[in-house]
Amino acid sequence: MNIFSYHLVELPFFVAAKRIFSNSISKNTKGLIYSEYMTAMTLGSPIFSPSRVLIGQVAVFMQWENETVLENYLKQDRFGRILAKGWHVRMSFIREWGRFSGIKIPDYKDKLDSPNSPVVAVTIARMKPFAVPRFIHWGRPVEKLVRDHPGTTLSLASVKFPNTVSTFSIWKTEKEMTDMVHGHSAVEKPKRHSAAMKERDRKNFHFEFATLRFKPMSEFGKWKGQSNFIRNT
Numbered sequence: 001m002n003i004f005s006y007h008l009v010e011l012p013f014f015v016a017a018k019r020i021f022s023n024s025i026s027k028n029t030k031g032l033i034y035s036e037y038m039t040a041m042t043l044g045s046p047i048f049s050p051s052r053v054l055i056g057q058v059a060v061f062m063q064w065e066n067e068t069v070l071e072n073y074l075k076q077d078r079f080g081r082i083l084a085k086g087w088h089v090r091m092s093f094i095r096e097w098g099r100f101s102g103i104k105i106p107d108y109k110d111k112l113d114s115p116n117s118p119v120v121a122v123t124i125a126r127m128k129p130f131a132v133p134r135f136i137h138w139g140r141p142v143e144k145l146v147r148d149h150p151g152t153t154l155s156l157a158s159v160k161f162p163n164t165v166s167t168f169s170i171w172k173t174e175k176e177m178t179d180m181v182h183g184h185s186a187v188e189k190p191k192r193h194s195a196a197m198k199e200r201d202r203k204n205f206h207f208e209f210a211t212l213r214f215k216p217m218s219e220f221g222k223w224k225g226q227s228n229f230i231r232n233t
């Protein structure tokens with residue numbers, strides 16, 4: 001069964017900066033279907049601030065033929081062993097909206113046990129350069145909504161230059177996530193996400209865009225001294 005993994009690891013600044021421009025993950029890695037090496041960002045932070053692009057914090061999103069090949073990669077590959085020292089979550093695929101080059105939608109789609117089960121959401125897009133100012137205008141309020149939402153246990157954004165942007169969030173329950181998406185959360189300005197989606201439908205920000213939903217299988221390691229972001233109710 002295909003699985004996905006999402007990895008977070010902190011590296012020395014200059015090591016991380018060098019890897020931005022090198023091929024840290026070989027396309028010939030056994031069992032690897034897709035990977036994206038990105039630099040983490042703080043959701044909702046000012047555009048021109050040190051917290052916007054965190055060079056020393058690396059996010060890697062991957063798709064694998066099965067869990068065994070992921071295990072082997074983390075044990076045997078040079079960069080895989082670096083990722084193994086950080087934090088990661090393993091996920092089974094539930095559903096998607098849109099398409100993104102390189103990701104192969106699995107034939108098998110998992111299901112959550114209930115609307116009160118935890119869920120992981122990943123968005124990934126390739127930006128139209130001239131749409132970036134408009135995207136920032138509509139996107140930052142959504143970033144703040146997700147960042148501050150009581151339903152998330154971990155949330156962040158990431159970027160791969162020149163034009164790949166992504167978000168990652170773990171939700172305590174699927175219901176809390178879908179309430180946020182549709183503007184039904186009991187928070188300040190709850191319709192920020194739905195308003196941004198209407199603007200995207202009016203005039204797209206991206207060359208390609210996908211929202212992916214996953215069932216968390218297991219998590220490993222620590223991120224910034226914390227663990228157990230997947231909270232089973």
